[in-house]
Amino acid sequence: MAHFPANPGFQGAMRPLRLQGDILDVEIEGEIPADLDGAFHRVHPDPQFTPYDPNDQFFNGDGMVSMFRVKNGKVDFKQRYAQTDKWKIENAAGRALFGAYRNHLTDDPSVAGKIRGTANTNVMVHAGRLYAMKEDSPCLLMDPNTLETQGYTQFDGRLAAQTFCAHPKIDPKTGNMCAFSYMSKGYLTLDMSYFEISPSGEVLFEIPFENKYLCMMHDFGVTDDYAVFNVMPCITNLERLEKGMPYFGFDHAMPVWLAVVPRKAGASAKDIRWFKAPANCFTGHVMNAFQDGTRIHFDLPIAAKNSFPFFPDVTGAPFDPIGGMSYLTRWTVDLASNGESFDRIEKLTDQADEFPRIDDRYATQAYRHGWMLVFDVTKPYEGPGGAFMAITNSLCHKDLATGAEQTWWAGPQCAIQEPCFVPRNATAPEGDGYVIALVDNHVTNYTELCFFDAQRVDEGPFARAKLPVRIRQGLHGNWSSAAQLGQA
Structure with a gap:
Protein backbone atom coordinates (compact mmCIF):
# COMPACT_ATOMS: atom_id res chain seq x y z
CA MET A 1 0.00 0.00 0.00
CA GLN A 154 30.86 3.01 -21.27
CA PHE A 155 31.25 3.84 -24.98
CA ASP A 156 32.72 0.49 -26.02
CA GLY A 157 35.12 0.58 -23.08
CA ARG A 158 36.79 3.79 -24.28
CA LEU A 159 35.63 5.89 -21.32
CA ALA A 160 37.53 5.23 -18.08
CA ALA A 161 35.30 7.47 -15.93
CA GLN A 162 32.64 5.59 -13.99
CA THR A 163 30.19 8.50 -13.92
CA PHE A 164 28.77 10.97 -16.46
CA CYS A 165 27.76 14.60 -15.88
CA ALA A 166 24.24 16.02 -16.13
CA HIS A 167 25.14 19.09 -18.22
CA PRO A 168 27.18 18.20 -21.32
CA LYS A 169 27.63 20.91 -23.96
CA ILE A 170 27.63 20.55 -27.74
CA ASP A 171 30.42 22.50 -29.46
CA PRO A 172 28.62 24.06 -32.46
CA LYS A 173 31.87 24.22 -34.46
CA THR A 174 32.93 20.58 -34.11
CA GLY A 175 29.66 18.89 -33.15
CA ASN A 176 31.49 17.22 -30.26
CA MET A 177 29.73 16.58 -26.98
CA CYS A 178 31.86 18.08 -24.20
CA ALA A 179 31.31 16.33 -20.88
CA PHE A 180 32.91 15.54 -17.55
CA SER A 181 32.85 13.15 -14.63
CA TYR A 182 33.37 13.59 -10.91
CA MET A 183 34.03 10.83 -8.41
CA SER A 184 35.15 9.28 -11.66
CA LYS A 185 37.28 6.52 -10.11
CA GLY A 186 34.91 5.50 -7.36
CA TYR A 187 32.65 6.53 -4.54
CA LEU A 188 33.72 9.67 -2.64
CA THR A 189 36.96 10.15 -4.58
CA LEU A 190 38.42 13.50 -5.66
CA ASP A 191 38.92 12.18 -9.19
CA MET A 192 37.46 14.03 -12.15
CA SER A 193 37.88 13.83 -15.90
CA TYR A 194 37.01 15.93 -18.92
CA PHE A 195 36.24 14.18 -22.20
CA GLU A 196 34.74 14.74 -25.64
CA ILE A 197 32.45 12.52 -27.67
CA SER A 198 32.38 12.80 -31.46
CA PRO A 199 29.20 13.51 -33.48
CA SER A 200 29.07 9.76 -34.21
CA GLY A 201 29.26 8.85 -30.50
CA GLU A 202 32.91 7.85 -30.03
CA VAL A 203 35.07 9.01 -27.11
CA LEU A 204 37.88 11.12 -28.62
CA PHE A 205 40.01 11.79 -25.52
CA GLU A 206 39.80 11.94 -21.74
CA ILE A 207 41.75 14.17 -19.33
CA PRO A 208 41.90 12.94 -15.69
CA PHE A 209 42.58 15.33 -12.80
CA GLU A 210 41.76 15.85 -9.12
CA ASN A 211 39.40 18.45 -7.68
CA LYS A 212 40.34 20.83 -4.85
CA TYR A 213 37.89 19.11 -2.49
CA LEU A 214 34.98 16.66 -2.61
CA CYS A 215 31.83 18.51 -3.64
CA MET A 216 28.87 18.67 -5.98
CA MET A 217 30.00 19.36 -9.57
CA HIS A 218 26.75 19.92 -11.43
CA ASP A 219 27.46 22.21 -14.38
CA PHE A 220 30.38 23.79 -16.25
CA GLY A 221 31.23 25.96 -19.24
CA VAL A 222 33.12 25.43 -22.48
CA THR A 223 35.02 27.88 -24.70
CA ASP A 224 36.81 27.22 -27.98
CA ASP A 225 39.92 25.99 -26.19
CA TYR A 226 38.97 25.33 -22.55
CA ALA A 227 36.56 23.57 -20.23
CA VAL A 228 35.78 25.76 -17.22
CA PHE A 229 34.59 24.40 -13.87
CA ASN A 230 33.06 26.30 -10.96
CA VAL A 231 33.99 24.56 -7.70
CA MET A 232 31.89 25.50 -4.67
CA PRO A 233 31.82 23.88 -1.21
CA CYS A 234 28.54 22.02 -1.40
CA ILE A 235 30.51 19.19 0.15
CA THR A 236 30.08 15.56 1.13
CA ASN A 237 32.07 12.90 2.99
CA LEU A 238 31.73 9.43 4.48
CA GLU A 239 31.00 10.82 7.95
CA ARG A 240 27.85 12.54 6.67
CA LEU A 241 26.64 9.29 5.13
CA GLU A 242 27.37 7.25 8.23
CA LYS A 243 25.39 9.73 10.34
CA GLY A 244 22.45 9.64 7.92
CA MET A 245 22.78 13.37 7.18
CA PRO A 246 21.77 14.93 3.84
CA TYR A 247 24.32 13.85 1.24
CA PHE A 248 25.58 17.41 0.66
CA GLY A 249 26.04 20.32 3.04
CA PHE A 250 27.22 23.85 2.32
CA ASP A 251 30.39 25.14 4.01
CA HIS A 252 30.71 28.94 4.05
CA ALA A 253 34.24 28.71 5.47
CA MET A 254 35.73 27.13 2.34
CA PRO A 255 36.99 28.89 -0.81
CA VAL A 256 35.34 28.84 -4.24
CA TRP A 257 37.47 28.05 -7.29
CA LEU A 258 37.39 28.27 -11.06
CA ALA A 259 39.37 25.60 -12.93
CA VAL A 260 40.38 26.16 -16.56
CA VAL A 261 41.20 22.90 -18.36
CA PRO A 262 42.68 22.81 -21.91
CA ARG A 263 40.41 21.05 -24.40
CA LYS A 264 43.01 18.92 -26.15
CA ALA A 265 44.16 15.33 -26.22
CA GLY A 266 47.25 14.82 -24.11
CA ALA A 267 46.50 17.62 -21.65
CA SER A 268 46.94 16.72 -17.99
CA ALA A 269 46.42 18.07 -14.50
CA LYS A 270 49.61 20.15 -14.71
CA ASP A 271 48.08 22.17 -17.55
CA ILE A 272 45.10 23.32 -15.46
CA ARG A 273 44.89 26.89 -14.16
CA TRP A 274 43.11 27.41 -10.83
CA PHE A 275 41.62 30.79 -9.91
CA LYS A 276 40.28 31.59 -6.44
CA ALA A 277 37.09 33.63 -6.03
CA PRO A 278 37.43 36.65 -3.73
CA ALA A 279 34.64 35.40 -1.44
CA ASN A 280 32.64 32.31 -0.64
CA CYS A 281 29.38 32.05 -2.60
CA PHE A 282 26.88 29.61 -4.07
CA THR A 283 27.28 29.04 -7.80
CA GLY A 284 24.39 27.90 -9.96
CA HIS A 285 23.84 26.64 -13.49
CA VAL A 286 26.08 28.03 -16.22
CA MET A 287 24.64 30.25 -18.95
CA ASN A 288 27.73 30.30 -21.19
CA ALA A 289 31.51 30.78 -21.34
CA PHE A 290 33.75 32.28 -24.01
CA GLN A 291 37.24 33.61 -24.68
CA ASP A 292 38.33 37.19 -25.31
CA GLY A 293 42.04 37.11 -26.06
CA THR A 294 43.69 35.69 -22.96
CA ARG A 295 40.60 36.30 -20.85
CA ILE A 296 37.90 33.75 -20.05
CA HIS A 297 34.37 35.04 -19.40
CA PHE A 298 32.11 32.74 -17.39
CA ASP A 299 28.43 33.62 -16.88
CA LEU A 300 26.27 32.03 -14.17
CA PRO A 301 23.84 32.91 -11.36
CA ILE A 302 25.59 33.45 -8.01
CA ALA A 303 24.13 33.74 -4.50
CA ALA A 304 25.85 35.17 -1.44
CA LYS A 305 24.61 32.24 0.66
CA ASN A 306 23.47 28.65 0.24
CA SER A 307 20.63 28.27 -2.28
CA PHE A 308 19.65 24.70 -1.33
CA PRO A 309 17.57 24.36 1.87
CA PHE A 310 17.53 20.57 1.40
CA PHE A 311 21.36 20.55 1.63
CA PRO A 312 21.69 22.73 4.77
CA ASP A 313 24.75 24.58 6.03
CA VAL A 314 27.30 22.37 7.78
CA THR A 315 27.13 24.68 10.79
CA GLY A 316 23.42 24.04 11.22
CA ALA A 317 22.62 27.69 10.45
CA PRO A 318 19.02 28.16 9.30
CA PHE A 319 18.34 28.63 5.60
CA ASP A 320 18.34 32.27 4.47
CA PRO A 321 15.94 32.58 1.50
CA ILE A 322 17.03 36.13 0.69
CA GLY A 323 20.76 35.40 0.87
CA GLY A 324 20.12 32.27 -1.20
CA MET A 325 18.72 34.27 -4.13
CA SER A 326 21.07 34.12 -7.12
CA TYR A 327 21.85 36.77 -9.74
CA LEU A 328 23.36 36.34 -13.18
CA THR A 329 27.02 37.30 -12.87
CA ARG A 330 30.07 37.34 -15.14
CA TRP A 331 33.37 36.06 -13.79
CA THR A 332 36.47 36.97 -15.80
CA VAL A 333 39.92 35.45 -15.37
CA ASP A 334 43.07 36.23 -17.35
CA LEU A 335 45.27 33.34 -18.43
CA ALA A 336 48.10 35.81 -19.01
CA SER A 337 48.23 36.57 -15.28
CA ASN A 338 50.70 34.83 -12.99
CA GLY A 339 48.40 34.60 -9.98
CA GLU A 340 45.12 32.99 -9.00
CA SER A 341 43.03 36.16 -8.60
CA PHE A 342 39.92 36.90 -10.64
CA ASP A 343 40.31 39.69 -13.17
CA ARG A 344 36.75 40.99 -12.80
CA ILE A 345 33.30 40.20 -11.37
CA GLU A 346 30.28 41.88 -12.97
CA LYS A 347 26.67 41.52 -11.85
CA LEU A 348 24.54 41.33 -15.01
CA THR A 349 21.03 41.69 -13.57
CA ASP A 350 19.15 42.88 -10.51
CA GLN A 351 16.52 40.15 -10.93
CA ALA A 352 16.93 37.00 -8.84
CA ASP A 353 17.21 34.20 -11.37
CA GLU A 354 18.22 30.64 -12.19
CA PHE A 355 17.97 28.01 -14.97
CA PRO A 356 19.79 30.18 -17.54
CA ARG A 357 19.68 29.15 -21.22
CA ILE A 358 21.11 30.46 -24.49
CA ASP A 359 20.78 29.87 -28.21
CA ASP A 360 22.92 26.70 -28.07
CA ARG A 361 24.33 27.43 -31.53
CA TYR A 362 26.39 30.09 -29.70
CA ALA A 363 27.72 27.85 -26.92
CA THR A 364 31.48 28.46 -26.42
CA GLN A 365 31.17 31.85 -28.21
CA ALA A 366 30.58 35.49 -27.39
CA TYR A 367 26.79 35.80 -27.36
CA ARG A 368 24.01 38.33 -26.98
CA HIS A 369 20.79 36.61 -25.93
CA GLY A 370 19.93 34.64 -22.80
CA TRP A 371 16.78 33.42 -21.06
CA MET A 372 16.24 32.56 -17.41
CA LEU A 373 13.61 31.95 -14.79
CA VAL A 374 13.07 34.80 -12.34
CA PHE A 375 12.10 34.61 -8.67
CA ASP A 376 9.72 37.57 -8.32
CA VAL A 377 8.86 37.63 -4.62
CA THR A 378 6.63 40.69 -5.10
CA LYS A 379 4.02 38.63 -6.98
CA PRO A 380 1.19 36.81 -5.13
CA TYR A 381 0.81 33.03 -4.99
CA GLU A 382 -2.48 31.19 -4.50
CA GLY A 383 -1.37 27.55 -4.71
CA PRO A 384 -0.60 24.91 -2.06
CA GLY A 385 2.62 24.64 -0.11
CA GLY A 386 3.39 28.33 0.35
CA ALA A 387 5.06 30.85 -1.95
CA PHE A 388 8.27 28.79 -2.17
CA MET A 389 6.46 26.37 -4.50
CA ALA A 390 6.02 29.12 -7.11
CA ILE A 391 9.44 30.66 -6.71
CA THR A 392 10.20 30.33 -10.47
CA ASN A 393 7.17 32.37 -11.43
CA SER A 394 8.50 34.52 -14.27
CA LEU A 395 10.38 34.10 -17.57
CA CYS A 396 13.00 36.66 -18.60
CA HIS A 397 14.85 37.47 -21.84
CA LYS A 398 18.17 39.22 -21.29
CA ASP A 399 19.88 41.18 -24.08
CA LEU A 400 23.51 41.27 -22.96
CA ALA A 401 24.42 43.80 -25.65
CA THR A 402 21.99 46.48 -24.45
CA GLY A 403 21.26 45.26 -20.93
CA ALA A 404 17.52 45.29 -21.71
CA GLU A 405 15.27 42.73 -20.02
CA GLN A 406 11.75 41.53 -20.82
CA THR A 407 9.81 39.52 -18.25
CA TRP A 408 6.53 37.59 -18.26
CA TRP A 409 4.79 36.54 -15.04
CA ALA A 410 2.92 33.23 -15.20
CA GLY A 411 0.18 34.27 -12.75
CA PRO A 412 -0.70 33.66 -9.08
CA GLN A 413 -1.40 29.93 -9.45
CA CYS A 414 1.57 28.95 -11.59
CA ALA A 415 5.26 28.10 -11.69
CA ILE A 416 7.49 27.79 -14.76
CA GLN A 417 9.91 24.98 -15.48
CA GLU A 418 13.29 25.42 -17.21
CA PRO A 419 13.02 27.21 -20.59
CA CYS A 420 14.60 26.02 -23.83
CA PHE A 421 15.46 28.02 -26.96
CA VAL A 422 14.43 26.72 -30.41
CA PRO A 423 15.89 28.45 -33.50
CA ARG A 424 13.39 29.55 -36.15
CA ASN A 425 15.47 27.59 -38.64
CA ALA A 426 19.04 26.34 -38.94
CA THR A 427 20.34 29.60 -40.45
CA ALA A 428 18.38 32.08 -38.34
CA PRO A 429 20.40 34.81 -36.56
CA GLU A 430 21.24 34.38 -32.89
CA GLY A 431 18.13 34.54 -30.74
CA ASP A 432 15.70 34.46 -33.68
CA GLY A 433 13.20 31.77 -32.81
CA TYR A 434 11.11 30.52 -29.94
CA VAL A 435 11.37 29.76 -26.26
CA ILE A 436 9.41 26.81 -24.93
CA ALA A 437 8.69 26.11 -21.27
CA LEU A 438 6.29 24.06 -19.20
CA VAL A 439 3.94 26.12 -17.05
CA ASP A 440 2.36 24.26 -14.14
CA ASN A 441 -0.91 25.38 -12.60
CA HIS A 442 -0.82 24.24 -8.98
CA VAL A 443 -4.55 24.86 -8.46
CA THR A 444 -6.12 23.26 -11.55
CA ASN A 445 -3.35 20.59 -11.64
CA TYR A 446 -2.73 21.02 -15.37
CA THR A 447 0.53 21.60 -17.26
CA GLU A 448 0.88 23.48 -20.55
CA LEU A 449 3.84 23.55 -22.92
CA CYS A 450 4.00 27.24 -23.77
CA PHE A 451 5.54 28.73 -26.92
CA PHE A 452 6.98 32.28 -26.82
CA ASP A 453 8.60 34.58 -29.35
CA ALA A 454 12.15 34.40 -28.01
CA GLN A 455 12.74 38.16 -28.05
CA ARG A 456 9.21 39.13 -26.98
CA VAL A 457 8.62 36.87 -23.99
CA ASP A 458 6.90 39.75 -22.18
CA GLU A 459 3.99 39.36 -24.60
CA GLY A 460 3.27 35.92 -23.15
CA PRO A 461 2.84 32.62 -24.99
CA PHE A 462 1.42 32.71 -28.50
CA ALA A 463 0.48 29.02 -28.26
CA ARG A 464 -0.08 26.44 -25.54
CA ALA A 465 -0.16 22.64 -25.73
CA LYS A 466 -2.62 21.82 -22.95
CA LEU A 467 -2.09 18.54 -21.11
CA PRO A 468 -4.97 17.02 -19.10
CA VAL A 469 -2.55 16.35 -16.20
CA ARG A 470 0.12 18.25 -14.30
CA ILE A 471 3.61 16.94 -14.98
CA ARG A 472 5.82 16.84 -11.92
CA GLN A 473 8.46 19.54 -11.51
CA GLY A 474 11.35 18.66 -13.82
CA LEU A 475 15.00 19.49 -13.88
CA HIS A 476 16.35 19.88 -17.43
CA GLY A 477 15.57 19.23 -21.08
CA ASN A 478 16.58 20.03 -24.65
CA TRP A 479 15.17 20.51 -28.14
CA SER A 480 16.16 18.26 -31.04
CA SER A 481 15.45 18.89 -34.70
CA ALA A 482 13.80 16.28 -36.94
CA ALA A 483 17.23 15.66 -38.48
CA GLN A 484 18.71 14.86 -35.07
CA LEU A 485 15.83 12.45 -34.51
CA GLY A 486 16.57 10.73 -37.83
CA GLN A 487 13.23 11.89 -39.24
CA ALA A 488 14.18 14.69 -41.63
Missing part, protein backbone atom coordinates in the same frame (compact mmCIF):
# COMPACT_ATOMS: atom_id res chain seq x y z
CA ALA A 2 1.56 3.28 -1.16
CA HIS A 3 2.06 6.02 1.42
CA PHE A 4 4.41 8.80 0.39
CA PRO A 5 6.30 10.88 2.98
CA ALA A 6 4.57 13.90 4.45
CA ASN A 7 7.49 16.18 3.61
CA PRO A 8 7.07 18.95 0.97
CA GLY A 9 9.02 16.98 -1.66
CA PHE A 10 6.15 14.49 -2.01
CA GLN A 11 2.99 16.44 -1.22
CA GLY A 12 0.87 19.19 -2.76
CA ALA A 13 2.41 20.58 -5.92
CA MET A 14 5.25 18.05 -5.61
CA ARG A 15 3.05 14.95 -5.42
CA PRO A 16 4.48 12.12 -7.57
CA LEU A 17 2.72 11.42 -10.88
CA ARG A 18 4.07 7.94 -11.84
CA LEU A 19 2.17 7.99 -15.13
CA GLN A 20 3.48 6.48 -18.37
CA GLY A 21 1.49 6.96 -21.54
CA ASP A 22 0.85 8.69 -24.84
CA ILE A 23 -1.43 11.49 -25.98
CA LEU A 24 -1.76 11.92 -29.74
CA ASP A 25 -2.67 15.39 -30.96
CA VAL A 26 -2.58 17.37 -27.71
CA GLU A 27 -5.14 20.15 -27.42
CA ILE A 28 -3.66 23.42 -28.73
CA GLU A 29 -4.59 26.97 -27.83
CA GLY A 30 -3.27 29.45 -30.38
CA GLU A 31 -1.20 28.39 -33.37
CA ILE A 32 2.16 26.60 -33.47
CA PRO A 33 4.28 27.43 -36.56
CA ALA A 34 3.68 24.74 -39.17
CA ASP A 35 7.39 24.54 -40.07
CA LEU A 36 8.51 23.84 -36.50
CA ASP A 37 9.62 20.20 -36.63
CA GLY A 38 11.38 18.48 -33.75
CA ALA A 39 11.04 17.25 -30.20
CA PHE A 40 11.40 18.65 -26.71
CA HIS A 41 12.71 15.99 -24.32
CA ARG A 42 12.80 16.69 -20.59
CA VAL A 43 13.00 14.61 -17.42
CA HIS A 44 11.78 14.75 -13.84
CA PRO A 45 12.31 12.63 -10.68
CA ASP A 46 9.23 10.44 -10.15
CA PRO A 47 9.57 7.43 -7.79
CA GLN A 48 7.78 4.33 -9.07
CA PHE A 49 7.37 3.15 -5.44
CA THR A 50 7.19 4.86 -2.07
CA PRO A 51 10.72 5.53 -0.82
CA TYR A 52 12.71 2.87 1.01
CA ASP A 53 13.92 5.69 3.27
CA PRO A 54 10.88 7.54 4.72
CA ASN A 55 12.94 10.72 4.96
CA ASP A 56 14.02 10.65 1.33
CA GLN A 57 13.97 13.71 -0.90
CA PHE A 58 12.66 14.80 -4.30
CA PHE A 59 16.01 14.43 -6.12
CA ASN A 60 16.05 10.67 -5.57
CA GLY A 61 13.03 9.84 -7.75
CA ASP A 62 13.28 7.57 -10.79
CA GLY A 63 13.81 9.40 -14.06
CA MET A 64 10.57 9.98 -15.99
CA VAL A 65 11.26 11.19 -19.51
CA SER A 66 8.70 13.29 -21.39
CA MET A 67 8.75 13.94 -25.13
CA PHE A 68 6.73 16.60 -26.93
CA ARG A 69 6.92 15.84 -30.67
CA VAL A 70 6.09 18.99 -32.61
CA LYS A 71 5.23 18.74 -36.33
CA ASN A 72 2.79 20.40 -38.75
CA GLY A 73 1.41 22.61 -35.99
CA LYS A 74 0.53 19.59 -33.84
CA VAL A 75 2.02 18.16 -30.64
CA ASP A 76 2.13 14.49 -29.63
CA PHE A 77 3.09 13.62 -26.06
CA LYS A 78 4.87 10.51 -24.77
CA GLN A 79 6.14 9.75 -21.27
CA ARG A 80 8.19 6.76 -20.11
CA TYR A 81 10.40 5.78 -17.21
CA ALA A 82 14.12 5.62 -17.87
CA GLN A 83 14.59 1.94 -17.06
CA THR A 84 17.83 2.10 -15.11
CA ASP A 85 19.27 -0.94 -13.34
CA LYS A 86 17.70 0.45 -10.15
CA TRP A 87 14.30 0.82 -11.80
CA LYS A 88 14.41 -2.75 -13.19
CA ILE A 89 15.46 -4.33 -9.88
CA GLU A 90 12.77 -2.51 -7.91
CA ASN A 91 10.14 -3.08 -10.59
CA ALA A 92 10.79 -6.83 -10.41
CA ALA A 93 10.60 -6.75 -6.61
CA GLY A 94 7.47 -4.63 -6.56
CA ARG A 95 8.93 -2.25 -3.99
CA ALA A 96 11.78 0.16 -3.32
CA LEU A 97 15.11 -1.38 -2.30
CA PHE A 98 17.56 1.51 -2.72
CA GLY A 99 17.77 3.91 0.20
CA ALA A 100 18.39 7.62 0.67
CA TYR A 101 19.67 9.97 -2.01
CA ARG A 102 23.20 8.86 -2.99
CA ASN A 103 23.73 7.01 0.30
CA HIS A 104 24.45 3.33 -0.38
CA LEU A 105 24.72 2.68 3.36
CA THR A 106 20.91 2.94 3.58
CA ASP A 107 20.16 0.34 0.86
CA ASP A 108 18.58 -3.07 1.27
CA PRO A 109 21.46 -5.63 1.42
CA SER A 110 20.10 -7.38 -1.67
CA VAL A 111 21.18 -4.49 -3.94
CA ALA A 112 24.74 -4.06 -2.63
CA GLY A 113 27.11 -3.10 -5.44
CA LYS A 114 24.37 -2.34 -7.98
CA ILE A 115 24.29 0.94 -9.93
CA ARG A 116 22.10 3.35 -7.96
CA GLY A 117 21.63 5.94 -10.73
CA THR A 118 18.16 7.26 -11.55
CA ALA A 119 18.81 9.05 -14.89
CA ASN A 120 16.55 11.84 -13.65
CA THR A 121 18.49 15.08 -14.21
CA ASN A 122 18.88 15.82 -17.93
CA VAL A 123 18.20 14.34 -21.37
CA MET A 124 19.86 15.28 -24.66
CA VAL A 125 19.94 13.79 -28.16
CA HIS A 126 23.43 13.11 -29.53
CA ALA A 127 24.64 10.70 -32.22
CA GLY A 128 21.11 9.39 -32.73
CA ARG A 129 20.61 8.41 -29.08
CA LEU A 130 18.86 10.06 -26.18
CA TYR A 131 21.35 10.45 -23.34
CA ALA A 132 19.58 10.23 -19.95
CA MET A 133 21.91 11.49 -17.24
CA LYS A 134 22.46 11.54 -13.50
CA GLU A 135 25.91 12.61 -12.32
CA ASP A 136 26.50 9.72 -9.88
CA SER A 137 26.33 6.97 -12.53
CA PRO A 138 27.13 6.10 -16.17
CA CYS A 139 25.13 7.55 -19.05
CA LEU A 140 21.89 5.73 -19.89
CA LEU A 141 20.95 5.49 -23.57
CA MET A 142 17.38 5.59 -24.85
CA ASP A 143 15.70 5.70 -28.25
CA PRO A 144 14.89 9.39 -28.88
CA ASN A 145 11.63 8.56 -30.71
CA THR A 146 10.15 5.62 -28.80
CA LEU A 147 11.80 6.34 -25.40
CA GLU A 148 12.74 2.66 -25.17
CA THR A 149 15.65 2.18 -22.77
CA GLN A 150 18.79 0.69 -24.32
CA GLY A 151 20.96 0.58 -21.20
CA TYR A 152 24.06 2.08 -19.63
CA THR A 153 27.12 2.67 -21.78
